[in-house]
Each structure stands twice: as C-alpha cells, then as structure tokens.
Amino acid sequence: MLEAEGLPVGIVTAINGATRFAVRLRGMAGHAGTVPMALRRDALVAAAEMTLAAERVAAASDAGLVATVGRIEVKPGAVNVIPGEAAFTLDVRAPEDSVRRDACAAILADFEGIAARRGVELAVETTHDANAAPCSPGIRRQIEAAVIRAGVRPLPLPSGAGHDAMAFAGVLPMGMLFVRCAGGISHNPAESITVEDADLSVQILLDIIRHFEHETPTP
Template sequence: MIEQPKPSALSKQIEEMVEWLASYGKDNSGGVTRLLYDPAWSAAQKAIQARIELLGLSARYDDVGNLFGRLSGRDPEANVVLTGSHVDTVIGGGKYDGAYGIIAALIAVEYLLTHYGQPLKPIEVVSLCEEEGSRFPMTYWGSGNITGVKEREAVHHINDVNGIPFEQAMHEAGFGLGLHAQPTRKDLECFIELHIEQGQVLEREEKSIGIVSHIVGQRRYNITVYGQSNHAGTTPMHWRHDAMFTSAELIRILMHRANAHESGLVATVGRMEVKPNVGNVIAREVTFSLDVRHSDAKIIEQFCEACFSDFETVTSEHGTTVTCHKWMDEPPVAMDCTLNQTAEDILKREGISYKRMTSGAGHDSQIFGTHCPTGLLFVPSQGGISHSPAEFTHTEDLQRGVRLLIDLLYKLAY
C-alpha cells in the first residue's frame, strides 16, 4: 500500500486545476469551447505544456498536436505507461469531459515523482489534440494518429462550418509541417484513461468508480421511406401512401424492440427530414436517423435484421418502400482484463464501491484498445449531464479517481 495525498490538499488542487483549464475557452454561458486548432485550444495546450515543464517533466508535441509530458524510467528498454485524455470540447461544453483525465494524470504523476522518485518504466501524460469532432467532421484525430488508425489523407478535403480547410487550421496552429515527431507510437506498454461517466448509472447505483469492460459498438443508418404526396383534405386515409405514417410505425417498431431487449441495447432516432414538409400535404419522403449501440456486435446485427424484416412488412401494408443506408459500423472494443483486475483489487483493498460496466459513449480508449492494453475508468456525473455547462462531478468523486490512478500508475510503473 502506498502513501496517499491528504484529502483536503488533493481536493483543493483538483478544484483549482479544473477551473484553471476551464478558463481556456470559457464562454459567457459558463461553458467551455475549445475546438481543434482554434486559439482557445492552442492556449490550453501551451498552458498544459508550461505545467508539465514546471513539474520537471519533458514536454513535446507530435506533428498533429498531441502533447506529451514524460517522466523517464530507470529501465531504458521499458515501454511507456501512457495516461491522459482529450483537451478539445464540444461547443459550450462542460469543465470535466476530457479535461479531468488530463488534470488527474498531471496530479498523479506529480505526486508519484515527489514521493517515490523516478519510476522503473517511463510514464507519459498525454493531452490528446482531438476526440469530439466538434470543429471538423473527424473524430479521434489525436488517438487515431498515435495508433495509426488515422491517415493524413483523410483530412485533405475537410472544412469547418466557416469553410476553413482542416490542413490550413492545422498549419496555422503550427502542426502538420514536419516540425515535430510523427505521431505513430510503437512503444506503448498500456493506456489508462480516467473520465467522467457522462451517464447516470454510477450515481443512481451509488457507486464511486466505474471499471469499463467494453466500449459499445455503434451502427448508424439513414432510413428513408418513400410514399406519394397528395392532398391532405381530399385523399381518404385508406388510399394514402403516407411516408410519415409509415415512418411512425417503423420508429415504433424500433423503440418497442429496443425496450423489450434485456441486455442493455439502446436505439435512438434523433433526426428527421420530411419532404415536402408542408402541413396540408401528405409526405412523399421521410428520412430519419438510427443509432444502435451494444457491447456485442452479434446482438446489434440480430436487432437490425429483425427490425428491417418488420420494416418490409409494414411498408408493404402502407404501399410505401424503404431503404436503410448504413454509414457507420464501429465494433465493440474490450478493455484489458488484467488492467481492470488490478484496478478492482485496489478498490477492494481500499473499500471503495465500484461497478463493472460498459461505456455507451465513445472514447479515445476504444482507439487505443485495439493497439495496446487499455483501461477506462469512470467517476460519477451528477444527473448524468454532459456536453453542457451544467456538467458536474463532486470533488470527492474526482478525488477517488485520482487516488485510484496514483495507485494504478505505481503498480504499473514502479
């Protein structure tokens, strides 16, 4: 058992650092907006760099803007224990999403260096340049480049909403110019990400820590129903080929099947486009989104097949047709069992409540999880609210996460 920081001092340090990092990109609503390569993003990375150097770590960027703080190890042949999260936010986001993982990593490494000196294996804190996809239609740009999943060619023709090309923004921020090392890493022992849950499970079940076993797979579709426009007043109900009526039936099927599922599957219809979208005209075409998530790819496949079979029956009854265009199919990713067991052993020893759980949201850990042993740990989110200025986690919960990270890094690197 290692000596832990005093709760009062740790609480104060966490609270001060949360506000410190939130000051970069703080907006009038109380939210935080740091978009990839924008001025607030650049200022935040420079502030973290300064903090890294103040701690006595060596700081460096890679060529896409990921920032690393390295605490060298005694074994020159050892691979790197990497910990951190993403620095970018959604527009008007909260103080904790991503930022907490970076803050916790800085605090943990500072504490270990001060109290235990140089580790056996090198530890690196990472402030990942991008995860959210809030400025450009590109997610996991930071972790994707480190693991080799993303390629520079993928952003050649991508612009933000103001028409600024991705590569122009990257160059103006000082990256993508060959001034820094290439991002791909082959020297990672493991990756540990500490994150707020962004859901209500831990709070409702009164658990202090979530140990994530899997990050769910995601399938996304655009479902389009084709009918026939006609006059709303002169066309009898039984003669109609109504794309809106059909769509309502299809959505009911999706929600009914998802609600009846007992294994945690979730399905969401969140967007709809109607043509001609006129109040007194029967809809001829409706497109709606479908998002399906589960930790087992086979269950996602079975759910979709069953629903789409029902779709054909319903559209035939309504005299309409349907197409289902799949545009995302991300498989579930398992976190490392050994890392999870190590975290569980620590929590049991300390008498801290925890829950093994799946993550319904995507995280950088799912990218690292196919590249090296990866652990994703959650602390509770009040009300499950995230991506909002109302995002909040109690300091006591943040503190428990940092203490766990200190213990875990000690076991992995010392």
C-alpha cells in the same frame, strides 16, 4: 447507474459497438383534406411506426442494447400536405457485437414489413459500423484492485458512448474508469461532477499507475 448504486466510480467493461443507418422513405404527397385515410401513403407515419419498432426491439433486450432515431426530415413539410418523403437516422449499440447485429437484422426486417404494408418505398444505407472494444481483463483487475483499496465497491459497466480508447482495440490493452455525473447527464452543458468525486477518481488513477503491471499485447 452510479447514482442509483450510490457509487462515485465505475469500471468500464467494454466500449459498445455501434451501427448507424440512413433510412429514406418515399410515399405519395397529397392534400391533407382530400385523401382518405385508407388510401394514404404517408411517409412520416411509416417513419413514426419504424421508430417505435426500433424502440420495441431494443426495449425487449436485457443485453444492454439501445436504439435511437436521432434525426428525421420530412418533405414537402407543409401544414396541409401529407408527407411524401421522410428520411431518418438509426443508431444501434450494444456491448456484444452478436447482440447488435441480430438487433439490426430484426429492426430492418420490421422496417421492410412496415414499408410494404404502408405502400412506401424503403431505402437503407449503413453509414457507420464499429465493433465493440472490450477492455483488457488484466487492466480491469488492476482498476478493480485500486477501487477496492479506495474503499469503494467495484461496479462493472459497459460504456454506451464511443471513446478514443476504441482505437487501441486489438493493438494495445485498454481500460477505463467512469466517474459519477449528476443525473447521468453527459455530452451536455449540464454535465456535472462533485469536487469529492473528481478528487477520489484522481486518487484511484494515481494508485493504478503506482501499482501498474505491464501486459504483453496479444498478437
């Protein structure tokens, strides 16, 4: 997004909340050549439809919602056998907790409908649930002032990735500065920033520190 806007830095508004699920499906394994399509209880096809359902819910939102199936396992895993079991993960994130919770409810309701229609057993376990961590308005204002002093148009952006700064939520005021990455690639060996952007971000950070006004934490 920073590349699209032609900006070297961005101001983090909040670290997205995240909910993760482990989903297990049990259908019926069978011979790929002998079981008619209408009689199948294919766990993998059900998992595939659920993946698309999660994508559909997230894509329909304009509130920064994202949903990801990052891992899927199928049993028995033979080329000539209809999958009888499937297990996959679901990661749902959003800057606002209410948006994330509503999306999770909608996605799981879709999962239940798909499982019933395809004749597979569905089991869902919540493996992670973390609320969004909003950045301190006061610190955001100070970061924005430093960005403007550097001659850069301030752009507020939520952080889709989790950060250690989430641990400060409710205890200490927190703020963050984004730095432009080539292609938006992060958490990847191909991640890259320019020397110029790195230099500017350090200059802005120093300016924030030099002008910093302490906040009193809210009890």
